[in-house]
Amino acid sequence: MALSPMMQQYLRIHDQYADCLLLFRLGDFYELFFEDAKTASRELELTLTGKDCGLEERAPMCGVPYHSVNTYIEKLISKGYKVAICEQMEDPALAKGLVERDVVRVITAGTVTDPTMLEDKANNYLMCIFLDGKKTGIAYTDVSTGEFYVMEPEMNLLRAQIARVNPMEVICNDPPQLTAITGDHVRGLSGQPQTWFQRRNAEEMLCDHFHLTQLTSLGLTDRKEAACAAGALLRYLHETQKNSLEHIRTLRFAENGKTMLLDQNTRRNLELTESLRGDRRKGTLLGLLDKTSTAMGGRLLRSWVEQPLLDQKEINQRLDAVAELVSDRILGMTLSEELEGVYDLERLMNKVAYRNVNARDCLALCASLKRIPGLRKLLENASCSELVRIREELNPLEDMTDLLERAIHPDAPVVITEGGIIREGYSAILDEYREAQTNGKQWILDLEAKEREDTGIRNLRIQYNKVFGYYIEVTKSFLHLVPERYIRKQTLTNAERYMTPELKEVEQKIIGAQEQSVRLELQLFTEIRDSIAERIGSIQQTAFAVKKLDAYQSLSRIASENHYVRPVMTEDGSLSITEGRHPVVEQNMKDGEFIPNDTVLDCDENRMMIITGPNMAGKSTYMRQVALICLMAQIGSFVPAKEACLPVCDRIFTRVGASDDLASGQSTFMVEMSETAHILRNATRNSLIILDEIGRGTSTFDGLSIAWAVVEYIADKERIGAKTLFATHYHELSELEGHLEGVKNFCISVKEHGEDVIFLRKIVRGGADKSFGVHVARLAGVPHPVIVRAHEIQARLEVSDINQNTIGQNILGEESVLRKNEQMDLFEYKKDEIIQELQQIDVMAITPMDAMNTLFLLREKARKL
Numbered sequence: 073m074a075l076s077p078m079m080q081q082y083l084r085i086h087d088q089y090a091d092c093l094l095l096f097r098l099g100d101f102y103e104l105f106f107e108d109a110k111t112a113s114r115e116l117e118l119t120l121t122g123k124d125c126g127l128e129e130r131a132p133m134c135g136v137p138y139h140s141v142n143t144y145i146e147k148l149i150s151k152g153y154k155v156a157i158c159e160q161m162e163d164p165a166l167a168k169g170l171v172e173r174d175v176v177r178v179i180t181a182g183t184v185t186d187p188t189m190l191e192d193k194a195n196n197y198l199m200c201i202f203l204d205g206k207k208t209g210i211a212y213t214d215v216s217t218g219e220f221y222v223m224e225p226e227m228n229l230l231r232a233q234i235a236r237v238n239p240m241e242v243i244c245n246d247p248p249q250l251t252a253i254t255g256d257h258v259r260g261l262s263g264q265p266q267t268w269f270q271r272r273n274a275e276e277m278l279c280d281h282f283h284l285t286q287l288t289s290l291g292l293t294d295r296k297e298a299a300c301a302a303g304a305l306l307r308y309l310h311e312t313q314k315n316s317l318e319h320i321r322t323l324r325f326a327e328n329g330k331t332m333l334l335d336q337n338t339r340r341n342l343e344l345t346e347s348l349r350g351d352r353r354k355g356t357l358l359g360l361l362d363k364t365s366t367a368m369g370g371r372l373l374r375s376w377v378e379q380p381l382l383d384q385k386e387i388n389q390r391l392d393a394v395a396e397l398v399s400d401r402i403l404g405m406t407l408s409e410e411l412e413g414v415y416d417l418e419r420l421m422n423k424v425a426y427r428n429v430n431a432r433d434c435l436a437l438c439a440s441l442k443r444i445p446g447l448r449k450l451l452e453n454a455s456c457s458e459l460v461r462i463r464e465e466l467n468p469l470e471d472m473t474d475l476l477e478r479a480i481h482p483d484a485p486v487v488i489t490e491g492g493i494i495r496e497g498y499s500a501i502l503d504e505y506r507e508a509q510t511n512g513k514q515w516i517l518d519l520e521a522k523e524r525e526d527t528g529i530r531n532l533r534i535q536y537n538k539v540f541g542y543y544i545e546v547t548k549s550f551l552h553l554v555p556e557r558y559i560r561k562q563t564l565t566n567a568e569r570y571m572t573p574e575l576k577e578v579e580q581k582i583i584g585a586q587e588q589s590v591r592l593e594l595q596l597f598t599e600i601r602d603s604i605a606e607r608i609g610s611i612q613q614t615a616f617a618v619k620k621l622d623a624y625q626s627l628s629r630i631a632s633e634n635h636y637v638r639p640v641m642t643e644d645g646s647l648s649i650t651e652g653r654h655p656v657v658e659q660n661m662k663d664g665e666f667i668p669n670d671t672v673l674d675c676d677e678n679r680m681m682i683i684t685g686p687n688m689a690g691k692s693t694y695m696r697q698v699a700l701i702c703l704m705a706q707i708g709s710f711v712p713a714k715e716a717c718l719p720v721c722d723r724i725f726t727r728v729g730a731s732d733d734l735a736s737g738q739s740t741f742m743v744e745m746s747e748t749a750h751i752l753r754n755a756t757r758n759s760l761i762i763l764d765e766i767g768r769g770t771s772t773f774d775g776l777s778i779a780w781a782v783v784e785y786i787a788d789k790e791r792i793g794a795k796t797l798f799a800t801h802y803h804e805l806s807e808l809e810g811h812l813e814g815v816k817n818f819c820i821s822v823k824e825h826g827e828d829v830i831f832l833r834k835i836v837r838g839g840a841d842k843s844f845g846v847h848v849a850r851l852a853g854v855p856h857p858v859i860v861r862a863h864e865i866q867a868r869l870e871v872s873d874i875n876q877n878t879i880g881q882n883i884l885g886e887e888s889v890l891r892k893n894e895q896m897d898l899f900e901y902k903k904d905e906i907i908q909e910l911q912q913i914d915v916m917a918i919t920p921m922d923a924m925n926t927l928f929l930l931r932e933k934a935r936k937l
């Protein structure tokens with residue numbers, strides 16, 4: 073037995089797209105066969121059937137109707153599959169033999185362009201990583217908008233760069249190596265042929281795509297790794313998208329060191345674009361700052377939040393633009409309203425490049441472009457460089473709007489193949505055809521009247537349907553009057569339908585005109601589409617200006633509404649915030665309820681704040697507020713404070729609490745230590761470090777020793793000397809002030825009131841003298857007996873000799889309820905275990921870490937004391 077020809081065709085095509093699920097078009101369905109069918113039926117809950125394929129056993133099969141295929145594709149993509157769409161390349165009715173079929177597009181998580189599968193205000197990046205020994209090149213693109221970037225990051229920053237871009241899909245020449253380097257799971261990772269990454273092939277691809285003879289104008293001549301990655305990325309796009317991708321027109325350098333790298337923990341801890349509870353908008357900095365009117369502006373603002381600037385001049389340019397709009401609120405508001413009318417031009421250009429636009433899209437383009445002169449006018453008196461540049465870049469493309477206005481009917485339908493798209497007066501020939509159709513109606517009416525007259529059949533009617541075309545209908549009662557020349561076509565219960573040669577002639581004229589006009593409309597529309605395609609570059613430039621303007625108006629609106637101030641960027645690394653507030657926390661409070669606090673840090677005397685204070689006092693809020701204020705300034709935003717002088721931080725690091733979302737299976741302590749190691753290895757004196765509790769995941773002595781050692785290491789100017797806020801429950805750390813240069817003690821004040829604690833939320837100089845943890849436990853509703861017992865233990869602890877290891881016994885006392893072997897080993901440290909644990913930590917990270925040596929020394933000291 074042999075496979076049927078169609079199945080042979082299927083398998084041949086499937087072989088070329090082995091890593092995809094192949095959706096094979098059969099009439100009104102897309103079918104999947106064999107293993108693909110089993111997978112799809114499982115993932116999409118489709119019934120698995122079978123199809124005769126020429127072999128003894130039927131081929132497993134399942135299918136989805138073509139008109140709802142997008143929903144299914146979306147599901148498959150979100151589950152991590154790649155989908156290849158195989159279409160019929162000829163009309164099955166006209167095909168001689170087997171219908172020709174081929175894959176027209178491969179859809180993957182990183183190449184999705186369907187708006188229903190994309191988030192409006194977020195980019196969808198596909199990244200290509202080229203690993204070449206010690207060097208690496210990265211290229212990434214958002215196919216839906218045409219943005220394309222390259223860079224050559226340092227190997228040790230590769231992981232951070234991936235986190236920064238947050239791609240939906242990653243392709244690489246060496247996936248195992250990549251996983252080894254980044255040390256964790258890379259989303260949507262797949263390997264691609266080595267040849268794509270070879271320099272010559274990559275360069276050829278680049279030259280081809282950008283219509284160049286050499287790479288000089290792209291600035292890639294001496295950036296071999298970036299060029300290889302970019303070439304391979306384009307190759308992948310061409311292989312999967314199977315179109316010219318003419319909306320990808322330029323290549324930008326995402327320079328090392330141009331924007332701040334924020335690691336995953338810091339993004340999460342500061343709740344930049346996602347809250348700790350996993351919310352996408354509520355409770356995040358982006359959610360607060362985003363008052364953009366357009367999807368493009370929303371995407372840009374997100375990328376600003378994710379990539380704060382490092383160049384003081386650029387920061388000030390953005391701040392100038394925000395300041396100018398803050399000073400003229402009416403202008404800001406009017407801009408926001410005008411911008412509402414601008415559609416997502418970037419994603420529209422993707423549709424243009426894919427030849428997917430319909431008449432409605434053209435109307436949207438036209439409406440958007442018509443807003444441009446208004447926007448330009450509003451910026452007439454703009455004076456700062458950014459706004460002036462935006463004004464210059466806003467190109468109203470009048471010839472385009474003129475063309476679209478003349479050509480596209482305001483009520484044009486979505487479908488482009490059934491006419492009704494082109495406006496009257498645009499094409500003389502089209503108008504003639506249309507007239508023939510209108511006249512045709514009159515011809516029919518005339519003919520009808522004439523036939524009635526000739527035959528004497530009073531209710532004779534000429535009608536039309538899709539199957540028979542035009543016909544004469546005569547009811548039963550008049551059949552005796554029907555003349556011989558009538559040719560019968562159809563008999564109904566009450567009537568007969570006829571044809572005459574004359575009617576046939578009229579019909580051909582009318583239907584001919586109809587067909588011709590639909591065909592002509594499609595042709596005209598295609599021409600219009602092509603002329604839009606020719607202007608993609610200019611439209612993208614305008615889109616770029618629009619989105620910047622939108623981001624600025626959003627920042628200015630937030631600044632005015634929330635009474636933010638313009639930060640002054642300092643040169644000497646000093647930081648001084650007067651009456652700073654936490655931008656997101658204050659939003660959830662009534663006016664005046666949030667207590668502002670000051671912060672002063674510099675590169676010398678006040679490098680590090682050791683912050684103590686009871687639970688719930690507001691330590692985390694305070695520290696995050698400082699980090700957020702710095703970050704906002706570097707985005708170009710005003711900040712929630714009365715006054716702020718801020719340095720440009722090269723990195724902001726945070727390590728917060730013993731994070732509880734430990735799905736990864738690592739021990740709390742392990743995670744804590746590798747995060748700490750990461751900071752110690754990467755921070756510089758120009759960084760800002762926020763450390764919220766270190767060493768909680770282990771016993772008291774170990775925890776204290778580690779925290780102590782870490783403080784020493786960071787405070788040391790020779791090693792790091794970064795500006796640091798360090799919150800801790802280890803009051804012992806207060807002793808460091810006076811011994812370690814640059815370290816100062818602070819606490820968040822509380823007042824005891826009888827049994828209660830009153831939180832004052834004010835940061836003051838000095839260490840806290842008491843922990844109040846038990847008080848807070850009571851506030852949180854911990855049962856009374858537990859609280860009483862805790863007070864008891866506290867009292868005993870205060871008289872224990874901490875160094876004799878007698879604490880446990882003291883607590884147990886005579887009336888003990890715990891048996892000795894059940895007591896918490898919190899008070900005993902097991903040397904070997906801890907050392908073992910430490911030795912395993914982030915093997916790459918730990919080797920150079922003197923901090924840990926210090927830690928062991930310290931611990932020995934503590935023991936001997």
Ligand SMILES: Nc1ncnc2c1ncn2[C@@H]1O[C@H](COP(=O)(O)OP(=O)(O)OP(=O)(O)O)[C@@H](O)[C@H]1O
Pocket residue numbers: 657665666667668685686687688689690691692693694833
């Ligand atoms: N400056 C402030 N003004 C008003 N309310 C504040 C302020 N700072 C913090 N709060 C409120 O106090 C609560 C506790 O704050 P936070 O989590 O920062 O305390 P913490 O000292 O870090 O506590 P823990 O040590 O238990 O983690 C928060 O819910 C917050 O709403």
